[in-house]
């Protein structure tokens with residue numbers, strides 16, 4: 543009898559008890575809005591910002607309504623104008639080009655390498671061809687490029703970097719926390735990321751003017767003096783009548799849920815890494831499967847796992863994904879012709895009018911993705927890896943292939 547995995551790829555851990563207690567306290571006093579404080583009270587949101595800034599060694603931090611809102615706020619703080627080109631990864635999730643499009647700006651997409659990081663040679667070519675002055679760099683699925691080379695290139699080109707750290711909150715590159723290389727780092731606290739408040743996000747920076755602009759943009763109603771991880775009032779005084787309110791604040795309920803989770807990030811990284819490394823061991827030598835190398839400087843979180851099926855025909859990949867699904871193993875195929883469950887193929891972002899990117903097409907055609915929630919045990923990972931290796935062997939051996947829609951650019 544063939545074994546079947548019965549766990550859930552989408553079940554996260556519960557909110558820690560301390561977060562539940564703190565959330566109940568906020569619900570009981572009713573002051574959920576971040577600026578609704580009793581005399582002498584410091585809002586949960588302001589405390590969370592201070593604690594997250596300290597964790598990252600950042601001067602300033604702003605809590606926001608989502609990771610997408612954080613990226614849009616960062617772009618606005620850098621005063622990106624409608625129609626302006628903004629560089630970004632072709633391999634990322636829809637909220638990244640969406641944040642650029644939300645300002646009426648124009649995403650200029652950059653090819654991905656087989657290591658799933660941004661292609662620096664193509665980045666340079668796209669920067670020169672477009673004249674873009676901002677890069678929204680997505681550390682998609684936690685794969686971090688050579689950040690020293692990237693920052694040197696962007697400095698040379700006069701390009702400012704916003705880091706999308708939705709998948710690298712808690713990760714480091716040569717000891718530097720992800721999000722601390724560029725001008726602004728953006729994070730998500732959506733349920734499937736590394737801290738869970740349902741929805742939510744952060745932005746961090748060391749630049750006082752950018753921080754003040756971001757606070758005003760988020761909708762601070764001239765109450766910016768109640769922030770603790772923000773610059774002093776004189777920085778705001780120059781800007782407060784100039785910067786529009788684009789309401790996207792975090793609230794005290796989410797902040798209460800998140801505060802105990804900041805201190806858990808490092809332990810979560812160790813637990814995710816044990817799952818990730820178990821999957822790497824389980825899939826080493828699986829037929830037709832190529833694993834993604836992880837550079838030694840990249841202290842990654844490992845909350846999801848990717849591998850390549852290089853050179854596989856679309857029908858064979860589809861058969862493999864269906865075979866795994868029939869045995870309870872939920873895999874996402876980035877090369878699928880139609881977006882299912884999430885949209886990560888650049889060709890589907892019609893509003894960005896993307897040019898064909900042949901290297902990215904080739905990588906995505908064979909790219910498989912799965913979540914590794916912390917509710918998995920190492921035995922679960924071992925079993926999933928066994929099923930994947932067996933199904934890969936079966937799909938490779940299959941002679942008759944059912945036709946599937948070819949994953950061509952549309």
Ligand SMILES: *Cc1c(COP(=O)(O)O)cnc(C)c1O
Pocket residue numbers: 608609610611634635637638680681682683706708709730731732741742743
């Ligand atoms: C989830 C995600 C975001 C944004 O997160 P939201 O909080 O859902 O807006 C940004 N980038 C990537 C790569 C993501 O996966």
